[in-house]
Amino acid sequence: MLSKNMENRLICLLVMVAMGSCVDLTTADLCEVDGGYEVFIRGIRENTQIGEVIYTINFAGTPGQIILQQSANSFFDFDAQTRNVTIKAELDRETQGERLKFTVSCKVNTSNAATVDITVNVLIVDVNDNRPIFTVNTYYLNISEDVPVGKNIVTNIKANDIDPGQNGQILYDIVEGQYSEYFEIEDKVKTVIRLNKSLDYEQLKTMTINISAKDQPMNEPTLTSMCQLVLTVLDADDSSPEFTKKKYTGSVLNTATPGTIVNVNVKILATDPDVTINAPVEYSLYDEDNVFEIDGTSGEVKVKQTPTAKTYSLMVEAIQVDNSLRKGTALLQIQVLDSNTTSPPQFERNNYYLSVPESTPILTTILTLSVKDYGMDDTVTFALRTTSSIFDVNPHSGDLMVKKSLDYETQRNHTLQITATSGTYTATATVKVTVSDVNDNNPSIPQKEEIVAAQRQSGAILTTIMVSLSEPFY
Ligand SMILES: *[C@@H]1O[C@H](CO)[C@@H](O)[C@H](O)[C@H]1NC(C)=O
Ligand SMILES: *[C@@H]1O[C@H](CO)[C@@H](O)[C@H](O)[C@H]1NC(C)=O
Ligand SMILES: *[C@@H]1O[C@H](CO)[C@@H](O)[C@H](O)[C@H]1NC(C)=O
Ligand SMILES: *[C@@H]1O[C@H](CO)[C@@H](O)[C@H](O)[C@H]1NC(C)=O
Ligand SMILES: *[C@@H]1O[C@H](CO)[C@@H](O)[C@H](O)[C@H]1NC(C)=O
Ligand SMILES: *[C@@H]1O[C@H](CO)[C@@H](O)[C@H](O)[C@H]1NC(C)=O
Ligand SMILES: *[C@@H]1O[C@H](CO)[C@@H](O)[C@H](O)[C@H]1NC(C)=O
Ligand SMILES: [Ca+2]
Ligand SMILES: [Ca+2]
16 A cells, blocks of 8 residues: 555656656645654663653654644653654663553644544663562572482572563572582573582581572673572481391280280380481281281281181381381291190299309200190290399200309309290299309219200209209208
8 A cells, every 4th residue: 555645756756757847736644754654663772761862753744834742641752843752751661561652643734634643652672671589588408418419409499580581581500609519500591400519417417508590681781699598418318217126026815806915025116227317117017817917106916817827927017107118127926825725834943942063164054944734835935034144044945054154253152033934924933053162063064965855844953963952052
């Protein structure tokens, strides 16, 4: 489409060719601007000073020929005389946008002329006038001491820059300073940080580094902001839960009904050796026969269904609640006792008195303990009530033996409490051992095997080293 002015000129050109001269046949529109009715003022930087003339609108009519009037506008002034457009308020692309408009109404200075509206568009060019702003000033990050060097640590550190394009594009960096050598920035666009030095909870528990965010304008100064990253080094979870014993033993009657608590020799307990973490553990039991169950928290073992076998060997597992990769195991052996024959065990005697020469070799059995007609002899276990550095008792055979050289000069007599346990029952006997001077008495000590074979059932005391069966001799 040709503008009205162009049309006129074209006609004029044709007339000129035909008649050798040109007379404007139509009246040109005095309200036109450069052949149109819209003005574009381009490339106005948002930081242009107030009062600066940014454009002169080129109307066809002279001041006397046309009457111009600017519509209300807060940013620009249009002078009807000079046709100059002046900035009257601070521009900001970020809040006002990229294009601002105002209208100038134009009327030819005749009584019956119509009013024409000229739209003036001002196109704003961005200036890097906003710095990156971090979402918070201080970021916190927990980092385990066992994070390997080279591993990436993704943080939620982020800054925003509201300028468009390069003016708002951010690159992050670690500001050089104390502890900055521990880290290296892996991705400057995102805040991915690589560990550059190994951590040690014992050496360094917390550190603060500064992170910068810088925008990337093409031809303008960059703007930078800083935030702090506070790192807390955590003690690593590098140990698995440990049970107090590798093997626990328990017993229960063959008549036990579901819910009956299994009598376990030592409380089943597993703890996390990582002291500062000390995570709680959960117990579980591997029981293919589904006869027993364990309380996940207390470790208490209960009967789920009446046991039918004589013994059960089960695996107990303790899993760290917050990390299922960390677990410990122990064995639980449960003996099922016959309710018809299980009764309190009874020693052959309540008190045993014996004299042994101080020269008695180590590992010599000096007495074999036994209980009276006991139904299930393999379920009785013997033990010293308090452990001794000199004597020991075989839990199964009841053999009491010397495990360290006796010394007449140091201690002449020893009193031992020996227990016989069957299920929930325990009996106790006292054994008084007198050490005799080797010069006075030099008896021959029989072999251990002989004692067990010959004397076990009766519970008798070996006569070769026995002084008295029932009477105290001191
Ligand atoms: C309009 O024209 C008249 C007479 O030619 C003149 O006196 C007047 O000043 C003009 N008005 C404007 C606004 O230029
Ligand atoms: C109008 O703008 C021109 C340059 O475009 C300038 O020479 C003139 O001084 C300006 N007039 C006023 C009144 O500012
Ligand atoms: C760091 O660990 C502490 C203690 O466990 C916790 O209170 C805090 O919320 C953690 N901080 C972060 C950022 O995960
Ligand atoms: C981090 O910046 C603050 C100022 O904002 C300064 O006091 C401190 O020393 C800087 N720390 C490091 C590790 O650069
Ligand atoms: C990373 O560690 C090496 C030494 O192992 C050091 O030379 C380098 O400067 C460290 N990088 C940063 C960014 O501190
Ligand atoms: C106990 O003995 C009684 C009678 O001797 C018998 O009926 C019962 O089955 C036995 N119980 C068990 C659990 O062996
Ligand atoms: C045995 O020990 C008791 C005290 O433990 C002591 O009174 C007694 O004299 C000792 N007997 C002998 C024979 O050494
Ligand atoms: Ca801007
Ligand atoms: Ca910016």
